Structure formats: C-alpha cells, structure tokens
Amino acid sequence: MGKRTQAAKRQYTDEFKDETVRLAESIGGNQAAKRLGIPESSMWNWIRLNRQGKLKNAGGVAKSFKPGQSELEAENERLRRELVNTKADLEIVKMRRRIS
Secondary structure: OOOOOOOOOOOOOHHHHHHHHHHHHHHOHHHHHHHHOOOHHHHHHHHHHHHOOOOEOOOOOEOOOOOOHHHHHHHHHHHHHHHHHHHHHHHHHHHHHHHO
16 A cells, blocks of 8 residues: 655635635635635635634634625626626627628
8 A cells, every 4th residue: 555645734814715705605615616726625614614703804803794785786786797798708709600
C-alpha cells in the first residue's frame, strides 16, 4: 500500500468567507463552491456559522447578512439589464448564423 500524503490545510480570511457566503446566497452553495474551487463542506460550514451569527466579517464583528428591500430591487434591476443584454447578444449570433 502506498503512503498517503496529507493535503495542506488551506487558510481563508474572514473577508473571503463573508464574500463567499454572500455569493452562495445569490447563486447557491454548491455552485459557489465549484466556482471558487473550495470544498463544499467548508462552504456549508460558513453558511451555517453565518446563519447563527458566528461568522466574522472583514471588520471582525459577527453578522448575519440579509439583504434589504433596496438591495433586492437593485439586484433585480441588474439582472434584468443583464438579461436584456444577453438576449441582444443571442440575436446577433442568430443573425450571423443566417448570414453565413
């Protein structure tokens, strides 16, 4: 049997964890973990700690992030603009295919 080598334990800053949880809340925990290349178990631990108010943010104070109405409206508007742009890009691609 081969000898197992132990992977180095990665250290993450509180700021990284806080931003990661925010991303997970917007796109989902598994997808955020894949996108950032971190273990899903770490992601879910940070989400759990955040919900319990035990995850420290960059300032070192425990907080739970729940977006207010204005943040949600701003995000919805941003997503609507992104959708319009994506649809326009898709139409351009379709037109180019017809021409070719």
